[in-house]
Amino acid sequence: MKFIKIMMRNIRRSPYQAMAAVLIMMLTFLTVSFFIFLLSGSSKVISFFESKPQVTAFFKNEVKQEEIDNLAKQVQNTGKVASVKFVTKQEALEIYKEQNKDDPLLLDLVTADILPASLEISANRIEDLSGISEALKSSPIVAEVIYQKDIVSTLVIWTGAIRRIGAGLIVVLSTVSIFIMATIIGIKISQKKEDIEIMKLIGASNWYIRWPFIFEGIFYGLVGAFSGWAVAALVLWYSTPFLTYFLRGIPVFPIPITFLLLILAGELLFAIVLSFLSSFMAVLRYLR
Amino acid sequence: MIKLDRVSKKFGTGVLGLSDVTLSVDKNEFVFLVGPTGSGKTTIFRLLIREILPSEGSVIINDWNIVKLPKEKVPHLRKRIGVVFQDLKLLMDRTIFENVMLPLDVAGIKFEEAKKKADEVLSQVGLIEHKEKFPAQLSGGELQRTAIARALVLSPEILLADEPTGNLDSATSWEIVKLLADINEKGTVVIMATHNTDIVKSMGKRIIVLERGKVVGDDKKKKEDKAESKEKKSEKEKDKEGIEKTEEEKGEKEEE
Numbered sequence: 001m002k003f004i005k006i007m008m009r010n011i012r013r014s015p016y017q018a019m020a021a022v023l024i025m026m027l028t029f030l031t032v033s034f035f036i037f038l039l040s041g042s043s044k045v046i047s048f049f050e051s052k053p054q055v056t057a058f059f060k061n062e063v064k065q066e067e068i069d070n071l072a073k074q075v076q077n078t079g080k081v082a083s084v085k086f087v088t089k090q091e092a093l094e095i096y097k098e099q100n101k102d103d104p105l106l107l108d109l110v111t112a113d114i115l116p117a118s119l120e121i122s123a124n125r126i127e128d129l130s131g132i133s134e135a136l137k138s139s140p141i142v143a144e145v146i147y148q149k150d151i152v153s154t155l156v157i158w159t160g161a162i163r164r165i166g167a168g169l170i171v172v173l174s175t176v177s178i179f180i181m182a183t184i185i186g187i188k189i190s191q192k193k194e195d196i197e198i199m200k201l202i203g204a205s206n207w208y209i210r211w212p213f214i215f216e217g218i219f220y221g222l223v224g225a226f227s228g229w230a231v232a233a234l235v236l237w238y239s240t241p242f243l244t245y246f247l248r249g250i251p252v253f254p255i256p257i258t259f260l261l262l263i264l265a266g267e268l269l270f271a272i273v274l275s276f277l278s279s280f281m282a283v284l285r286y287l288r
Numbered sequence: 289m290i291k292l293d294r295v296s297k298k299f300g301t302g303v304l305g306l307s308d309v310t311l312s313v314d315k316n317e318f319v320f321l322v323g324p325t326g327s328g329k330t331t332i333f334r335l336l337i338r339e340i341l342p343s344e345g346s347v348i349i350n351d352w353n354i355v356k357l358p359k360e361k362v363p364h365l366r367k368r369i370g371v372v373f374q375d376l377k378l379l380m381d382r383t384i385f386e387n388v389m390l391p392l393d394v395a396g397i398k399f400e401e402a403k404k405k406a407d408e409v410l411s412q413v414g415l416i417e418h419k420e421k422f423p424a425q426l427s428g429g430e431l432q433r434t435a436i437a438r439a440l441v442l443s444p445e446i447l448l449a450d451e452p453t454g455n456l457d458s459a460t461s462w463e464i465v466k467l468l469a470d471i472n473e474k475g476t477v478v479i480m481a482t483h484n485t486d487i488v489k490s491m492g493k494r495i496i497v498l499e500r501g502k503v504v505g506d507d508k509k510k511k512e513d514k515a516e517s518k519e520k521k522s523e524k525e526k527d528k529e530g531i532e533k534t535e536e537e538k539g540e541k542e543e544e
Contacts, residue, residue, distance in 0.1 A: 013381065198377045201337065202438070203366035204394040 006212040007219060014188060018220065021184045025224020025275070026231070028173040029267050033232030035166035036263050037255075042159040044252045049155060054123055055132050055147040058116040063141040071139055072119060078135070080128040085120045092118065116143060174274055181220065181278035182285070185213055189286040196287065210283040217279025218272055225271035229264045289315050289477055290336065290446065295345035297331055297501075305331040306342070307501040313479065318472040320488045321481040323498035329481035330374060331501070333448045337369055338362050349446070367395055370439030370476075372449040376431055378423045378438070385410070385419040388437045395442060406441055413437045413467060429460035436467060440476075447471060449480040453487065461487060 011018045059068060072084050087095070092115040100106045119136075123129050129147050136145045189196070196209050236255065244253045290313040297305040306328045313319055321329045334340045335347050338354050347354040349365070357365060378387050388410060392402035410416045413433040423431060432452050439447055449468060453461035465480075465487050472478040482488060488495055497505030 195379055195381075198379060199390070199394065200363075201339065201366065201371065201373075201377065202391050202394060203363045203442075205360075205363045208394055 003211040003215050007215040010188060010192075010212060010216055011219070014191070017184050017188060021181055021217075021220035022224045022227065024177050024180045025221050025271065026227040027224075028170070028177045028274075029225040029228025029271065030232055031166075031173055031228075032170055032267060032270070033229050033263065034235075035162070035170065037232065037236055038162055039159065039166065040255075040259070041247075041252050042155065042162060045247070045250055046155045046159060048250045048252075049151055054129050055121045055136065055145065057119045057121070057136040057139075057142045058144045058146075059118065059141055060143045061116065063117075067141050068117070068119065071136075071141060075119075075121060075132065075135065078132070080123055080125070080132060082122045082124050087118045087120060089113065089115050089117050092116065177274060178278040178281070181217055181275060182282040184220075185217055185279045185282035186286050188216070189213060189282065206287065210287055213283050213287075214276065214279045217275040217282070219275075221271035221275025221278075222268060225267045226264070229267050233260055289313055289317075289350065290479075291346075291348040292332070292335070293346045293348070295335065295342045295347060297328075297335065297340065298343045304501050306335075309345070309498075309501070309503055311496060311503055311506065313477060315477065316472070316475055318469065318478045318491070318493040319480070320491070320493055320495045321479060321498060322483070322485070322488055322495055324483075326500075327498040328501040329498055330450055332498075333371065333450055333479075333481065336446070336448060337366055337371060363394075367391065367442055368444055368446070370442065370444035370447045372432070372435045372439045372447070372452050374450040374454065374481075376435045378431065378434060380423050383420050383422055384415060384426070384434050384437075387423070387434060388419075388441050391438060391442045406437075409437045409441045412440070428455055429463065432456065432460075432464055433467070436464070436471075440471060444476065446477045446479070449478065451481050451483065453482060453484050458486075465491065 057071075068086065072086065075081055076084055089112045093110065093112040096110055096115060097107060121132060121136075123132055133145050133147045136142050199209055240253055240255075247253070292309050292311050295309045296307050299305055309328070309332070321332065323329055331340070335342055335354065336349065338357060341355060349369070352361075352365060354365070379390070382390070385406060388406045389402055392405060397405070407416060407419070410419050413436055415430060415433055415437060418426060418430060423434065426434065436449070436452065439449075447468070452464050452468070456464065461484060468478050468480060469491070494507045495505070496503060496507075
């Protein structure tokens with residue numbers, strides 16, 4: 001308690017240094033928060049695409065239902081398929097209407113006859129998609145085969161890149177924060193050199209002098225992490241309507257509050273580690 | 289209680305602070321350390337709180353050999369010795385009360401108990417009404433008394449006062465010395481370094497004179513030497529009387 005009291009007095013008496021320390025920590029945690037949001041969003045997008053029918057086989061117009069059923073059975077028997085769904089011409093028209101409900105001109109031009117019936121197949125593993133696709137293509141009743149391997153693999157590549165860039169940026173920012181915080185605490189120790197000398201002369205142990213500085217560092221870390229998280233969460237909340245529209249059809253939003261709180265808890269923990277490290281470095285360097 | 293045995297201190301600059309100093313201070317003593325600037329008074333104080341180490345010799349306080357004292361034990365030593373520094377070393381951004389509380393806080397004493405003790409000592413030095421003021425708001429004498437209060441608050445066995453009357457007028461100087469004498473009467477060893485010859489002469493306490501890092505005068509030693517020579521003299525007289533008596537007895541026997 002007494003260390004916290006001393007810490008609060010130290011902060012009150014040099015507010016600009018305190019602000020600089022909090023701001024650098026806030027910048028780090030703002031970046032951390034944004035990258036966590038981005039990674040979580042992109043992994044949700046990938047899961048969405050992975051869960052969707054990944055291969056769609058469109059049938060020729062004259063194909064009989066019996067032939068379609070046989071092909072569906074054949075595909076299912078390969079063991080590589082998670083689910084198979086038959087979409088009739090009428091259902092295809094419903095989907096088309098739903099997708100283009102805002103454009104009456106497009107709706108007028110299309111009838112169920114010109115839309116093909118299809119088979120939507122999702123695979124257990126993304127690697128099996130091309131085999132399934134080839135098998136379907138070789139069938140005489142299939143007119144066209146499309147599959148989303150390209151979309152998913154592009155997303156996977158992008159997410160990997162974001163993850164690497166994010167991790168790199170977080171490492172760089174964390175390192176910068178540690179050194180800046182250590183420097184700020186070091187300056188504070190230097191300013192208190194005379195007081196520290198007096199305290200030592202009247203019998204203060206090294207740790208009696210060190211603890212308030214370590215607590216001060218942790219305090220900056222916690223305030224910085226909370227502010228960074230709060231700003232990121234506010235930006236996310238503000239841009240939710242736009243992002244929902246942008247990603248329409250993909251269920252990324254709304255982000256549950258428990259998830260946001262979980263991120264906050266993780267960041268506060270990380271802030272304690274970062275700021276403890278930096279203030280510990282400073283006290284060992286300046287208070288031998 | 290305190291024993292310096294053949295202590296010399298040579299500083300990094302090559303200046304000799306102390307040279308072959310031997311002295312001891314017993315329990316309940318009040319000692320004046322006198323001598324011109326640079327004679328080694330402050331160096332002795334710095335050695336006693338192990339701010340510096342001697343180049344030669346040993347410094348012993350109670351059973352503690354200061355030279356061999358492990359670094360982690362130094363805070364314990366310093367808590368047992370109260371020091372009134374020449375430049376006071378008060379924390380200017382803390383109130384008088386906070387300054388006096390500092391040693392208690394450092395010693396880990398609980399707040400309520402510490403507050404009681406600090407108030408008690410502040411009353412003793414007559415500063416209780418100024419306890420919420422900052423050092424910049426007090427006079428020279430009041431600052432000295434604050435420094436004394438801080439040195440006293442842990443009830444130390446030894447109180448070192450380095451020129452506590454340095455910049456004070458004569459009336460305030462007497463107040464401070466009387467305060468130190470009261471403290472000494474309660475059982476604390478007081479060692480006071482000073483230039484003030486008037487005070488030193490009037491107090492009638494032990495005086496150790498330092499010059500260029502050497503002890504050139506010590507009341508106690510003189511008294512001890514005097515007592516020793518008196519003893520020797522009386523023994524000689526007794527011997528002489530004894531010889532004379534036997535000679536007289538011999539003469540009487542021969543006459544018979």
